[in-house]
Amino acid sequence: MKLCRSMLYIPGDSPGMIQHAPVFGADSILLDLEDAVALTEKDAARKMVACYLQDYDFKDLIVTVRVNGADTEFFDYDLKEIIPCSPAAIRIPKCNGPADVLAADKKIEEIEKANSIPVGKVKIHAMIETAVGVENAFFIASACPRVQALTLGGQDLTADMGVQKTKEGWELFYARSRVVVAARAACVDVYDTVWADISDKEGLLKECRSIVGLGFTGKAAIHPDQIETIHQAFMPDEKEFRKAIRIMEAAENAKKEGKGVISVDGKMVDAPVVARARHLLELADLYGFERSGS
Amino acid sequence: MDMTLNSLGRKVPLELPGVGSFAPYKSPFAMLGQPGAFAGTQMQLRRPAPARSKVIENIEKAVELSGLKDGMTISFHHHLRNGDAVIPMVLDILRKMGFKGLTLAPSSIPDAHDCIADYIRSGLINRLYTSGVRGELGKLLSGGELEIPVVIRSHGGRARAIEEGSISIDVAFLAAPACDPLGNITGSTGPSACGSLGYAITDAGYARNVVAITDNLVEYPLNPRISIPQYLVDSIVCVQSLGDPKKIATGAARITRNPVDLKIAKDSFRLMKASGILEPGFSFQMGVGGASLAVAKYLGEYMKGKGLRGSFGLGGVGGYMAGMLEEGLFDAVFDVQSFDSTVTSSMQENPKHIEIDASWYASPFNAGCIVNNLDCVILAALEVDTDFNVNVLTGHDGVLRGASGGHQDTAAGAKLSIVVAPSFRGGVPSIKDKVTTVTTPGETVDAIVTERGICINPRREDLLESALKSGLPVADITALKKEVEKLTGIPRPAEFNYDKVAAVVEYRDGTLIDTVYCRK
Amino acid sequence: MGILILLKTASAGTLESSDCLVTVSPAEKLKLEYKGANSEVFAERTMALVENVSKRYSLSGAEISIQDQGALEITIKARLETALMRAVKGVTKE
Numbered sequence: 001m002k003l004c005r006s007m008l009y010i011p012g013d014s015p016g017m018i019q020h021a022p023v024f025g026a027d028s029i030l031l032d033l034e035d036a037v038a039l040t041e042k043d044a045a046r047k048m049v050a051c052y053l054q055d056y057d058f059k060d061l062i063v064t065v066r067v068n069g070a071d072t073e074f075f076d077y078d079l080k081e082i083i084p085c086s087p088a089a090i091r092i093p094k095c096n097g098p099a100d101v102l103a104a105d106k107k108i109e110e111i112e113k114a115n116s117i118p119v120g121k122v123k124i125h126a127m128i129e130t131a132v133g134v135e136n137a138f139f140i141a142s143a144c145p146r147v148q149a150l151t152l153g154g155q156d157l158t159a160d161m162g163v164q165k166t167k168e169g170w171e172l173f174y175a176r177s178r179v180v181v182a183a184r185a186a187c188v189d190v191y192d193t194v195w196a197d198i199s200d201k202e203g204l205l206k207e208c209r210s211i212v213g214l215g216f217t218g219k220a221a222i223h224p225d226q227i228e229t230i231h232q233a234f235m236p237d238e239k240e241f242r243k244a245i246r247i248m249e250a251a252e253n254a255k256k257e258g259k260g261v262i263s264v265d266g267k268m269v270d271a272p273v274v275a276r277a278r279h280l281l282e283l284a285d286l287y288g289f290e291r292s293g294s
Numbered sequence: 295m296d297m298t299l300n301s302l303g304r305k306v307p308l309e310l311p312g313v314g315s316f317a318p319y320k321s322p323f324a325m326l327g328q329p330g331a332f333a334g335t336q337m338q339l340r341r342p343a344p345a346r347s348k349v350i351e352n353i354e355k356a357v358e359l360s361g362l363k364d365g366m367t368i369s370f371h372h373h374l375r376n377g378d379a380v381i382p383m384v385l386d387i388l389r390k391m392g393f394k395g396l397t398l399a400p401s402s403i404p405d406a407h408d409c410i411a412d413y414i415r416s417g418l419i420n421r422l423y424t425s426g427v428r429g430e431l432g433k434l435l436s437g438g439e440l441e442i443p444v445v446i447r448s449h450g451g452r453a454r455a456i457e458e459g460s461i462s463i464d465v466a467f468l469a470a471p472a473c474d475p476l477g478n479i480t481g482s483t484g485p486s487a488c489g490s491l492g493y494a495i496t497d498a499g500y501a502r503n504v505v506a507i508t509d510n511l512v513e514y515p516l517n518p519r520i521s522i523p524q525y526l527v528d529s530i531v532c533v534q535s536l537g538d539p540k541k542i543a544t545g546a547a548r549i550t551r552n553p554v555d556l557k558i559a560k561d562s563f564r565l566m567k568a569s570g571i572l573e574p575g576f577s578f579q580m581g582v583g584g585a586s587l588a589v590a591k592y593l594g595e596y597m598k599g600k601g602l603r604g605s606f607g608l609g610g611v612g613g614y615m616a617g618m619l620e621e622g623l624f625d626a627v628f629d630v631q632s633f634d635s636t637v638t639s640s641m642q643e644n645p646k647h648i649e650i651d652a653s654w655y656a657s658p659f660n661a662g663c664i665v666n667n668l669d670c671v672i673l674a675a676l677e678v679d680t681d682f683n684v685n686v687l688t689g690h691d692g693v694l695r696g697a698s699g700g701h702q703d704t705a706a707g708a709k710l711s712i713v714v715a716p717s718f719r720g721g722v723p724s725i726k727d728k729v730t731t732v733t734t735p736g737e738t739v740d741a742i743v744t745e746r747g748i749c750i751n752p753r754r755e756d757l758l759e760s761a762l763k764s765g766l767p768v769a770d771i772t773a774l775k776k777e778v779e780k781l782t783g784i785p786r787p788a789e790f791n792y793d794k795v796a797a798v799v800e801y802r803d804g805t806l807i808d809t810v811y812c813r814k
Numbered sequence: 815m816g817i818l819i820l821l822k823t824a825s826a827g828t829l830e831s832s833d834c835l836v837t838v839s840p841a842e843k844l845k846l847e848y849k850g851a852n853s854e855v856f857a858e859r860t861m862a863l864v865e866n867v868s869k870r871y872s873l874s875g876a877e878i879s880i881q882d883q884g885a886l887e888i889t890i891k892a893r894l895e896t897a898l899m900r901a902v903k904g905v906t907k908e
Contacts, residue, residue: 015832015833015885015886015888015889015892016830016831016832016833019781019832019886019888019889020553020554020745022746023553023554023557023745023746024553024557025557043896043899043900044826044827044892044893044896047892047895047896047899048889048892048893048896050892051888051889051891051892051895052888052892055887055888055891056781056888057777057780224553225551225553288765690855691854691855718886719884720831720851720852720883720884721832721852721856721882721884721885721886722852722855722856722884781886781887781888782856782859782886782887783856783859783860783862783863783887784859785855785856785859786854786855786856786857786858786859788855
């Protein structure tokens, strides 16, 4: 999957926003059937999302759909109507353990087969929103190949923990670190929770910078205004970028010369560092960094 | 009515009974490029006895003194915008005095003046020359209630028409926010201050009789700024109020937060950058709202970041432009019409905020109007077509609901003319095979920027190359049209009664660029 | 697929900009009342859309009213289908 720094939440029941999805500049969108939709409108939102998935050209935008929880009456209907439309991924709320993922995986597989969709095409983004979920993060992330990402639900998690959600975010520090590590260990992507105060762009940038530093691969946005700030936080530092070029060059030279050891600026550089450098260069391409002429 | 096809393939009348004869549109500069002067209207001379005051007791008296008769032409300016109370006041008095069959030739008609529809129905007015027509009046005209078709002119075209005599104003009723007893007038001070009196200045110079109407009679001499000098003003009437100050000089329009408009604005700015016009000394005109105003946000940020200084801003000036002048981003701002109270203050306080008249702004038949020096203009549109023609006059239903304004003039004059429009609006596509009504010809439009892509006029190969080199989201306009129609379905073209003409659209050089028919 | 017969009147959608409010009622034949700013410019398109959905669902007949606030075709289709589903369900909630 292509790099996904931002994921814009759009209520599934809002055609006015869905119809402009590619315009907002996000890397991906989440069409929400869950919290953003009133109980009496679940059927309408589901139908709206299904129709748009079928008939609307989202171009390069990665489209994910958040279905209702497996503990609700809507879960099965959501899967049945949405999976045949082949979104890139569906987001499953409140994953507490690998069993939740496996149950969903099985249902999705049945529907894929019944609709001649290659099995495993529709990915799962597992939401970690409870203390138990955090504890089981690695097992959830590695439950099956279909899991492509972990996402953190900060609002519900702090509620589950019985603590206040604050702008400083210390109450989520452990959960964030744990979930990031679990995601990395399982080689899946990891998305951070929403920043609720739309008017506070500085606060958003600060939070984004720190979660990028922790290793999150993307962040949720609840308003198009937040996307630019989020992308700003993911932009590689110019110095880091130049160093990444040097690392890649050194790695390539070492490979050519059949050398096992890569050295940059007099220091030894091993595989994970090279991998990070490669990722940084991919990111830099997104920002239009010029590789030539340091 | 004898019709002919013009160069855009539009049928236009050769003669409008009750108005005169017209030539069909040929090309934006077909009438230009010829050296030397030619005859226009002479200035109107008077021989009054010297006096120390021209103030008379009421408008009725001013009308009597002016010699106004049935069938003559009267004019107003629209600088008081939707706060104007003068036009309805004067028309009501004229109706009570029993006038009939007048030609109304205002610079434009504020949205608020649906009452003009009533005066047409009552027979006070039987001919209309204007830049714009909306609301009830638009519906009335599109319904065919006016016998003689309306002539719609751009700001530059109207100035030209007045100067050449096609519009011969018998009496100009000019709202004067500040006026002294001998008729020196300005718009930048007073309780009903409106900023620039650009359109009024032109009327004052050529009308046979000028009646100034003021709610702010100041001691002689008005100073320091005089927009219209006393020797052009015949009589002065003092009234309680010229209108609602809150609607005359509104708060400055804010930059939109609509993501679609912001995307359009951002891409328009990127196109400006790619085109290479953003060099020291460049000149710019922005729109009044939505995406066409939001471009200024990206431009301003860039200019400040790079320490780039422009030579002049032009307009239709709103608070944002006035702010850019204040910040030193431009050497000067030329103002033919002011949109809000920030601008009025700027004009009062900043000598680099220069008032200009309509001819100076945009007339094609003088020794060089200012739109000719414009590097870039951002224009809005109701509809565009695959030939890059623009419609700012009629809606999808073919009803008149817009104004020509400075659209044709700036598009023709500017080095880079960018038209901004969302690819669909209210579920209806903005890109058509043929616009319902051509206001501005595609030959003068360099690019149409939508949120789904930038369409570059094939006539501008150089611009296309620059845009592609900069990695801009260039789109083919026909392909974009089809893409949008896939989402909206194909709209039914407006249905007209081709036997009845509602209005003709003059190009700025006096030729006819299109015809608006009455609705079926 | 069997024939779809409406059991009651049902609505879907809103009067928000870019949305539409669709109301369907049982009727012998298919009848469309199309209102809103686009009622003229998209009269044919909307009739075709309704007929299309009706055919796909083998709708026996319905009185359909659409108040269009500038919706795209996909939106109108989604609202119409939702309204139809609601009109054949025994309860108001799923």
